[in-house]
Amino acid sequence: MELPLPDEAVRLNVEAADWREAIRQAGAALVAAGVTAPAYTDEMIATVEQLGPYIVIAPGVALAHSRPSPSVNRPGLCWVTLATPVEFGNADNDPVRLVVGLAALSHDGHLELMAALAEALSDEPRLAAAMAATTPAQLREILNKNNEA
Secondary structure (H helix, E strand, C coil): CCCCCCHHHEEEEECCCCHHHHHHHHHHHHHHCCCECCHHHHHHHHHHHHHCHHHEEECCEEEEECCCCCCECCCEEEEEEEEEEECCCCCCCCCEEEEEEEECCCHHHHHHHHHHHHHHHCCHHHHHHHHHCCCHHHHHHHHHCCCCC
């Protein structure tokens, strides 16, 4: 599956004072790309407030998301790198330098997107190359390599 990551959903070296602001940056990228309505950003923050920082899925990487909701217009992702890493409260994987926002229309769609993203992020050299990308096109090329199947 090719990861749905439009240019508008890529933001590099943004400033965020704390984890809420980092998620707001991801939410703004999803909104700019037409993937979600602004309410989805609040849903992503509420998920962390209710369930804790489980979204910090690997060292330095947070997967901001919420349940499928009417605030999701279409499936999509955003990629937000932070100029200064922030603490989410996850002892094992803080601080976070990358926030990937994920939005899906259904539970199955959510799992499919997560699986494709996990494949891309679990390859450490590929993740390092993606973190070094300087354009949305370069980032998509790196993330989607070997993901076409």
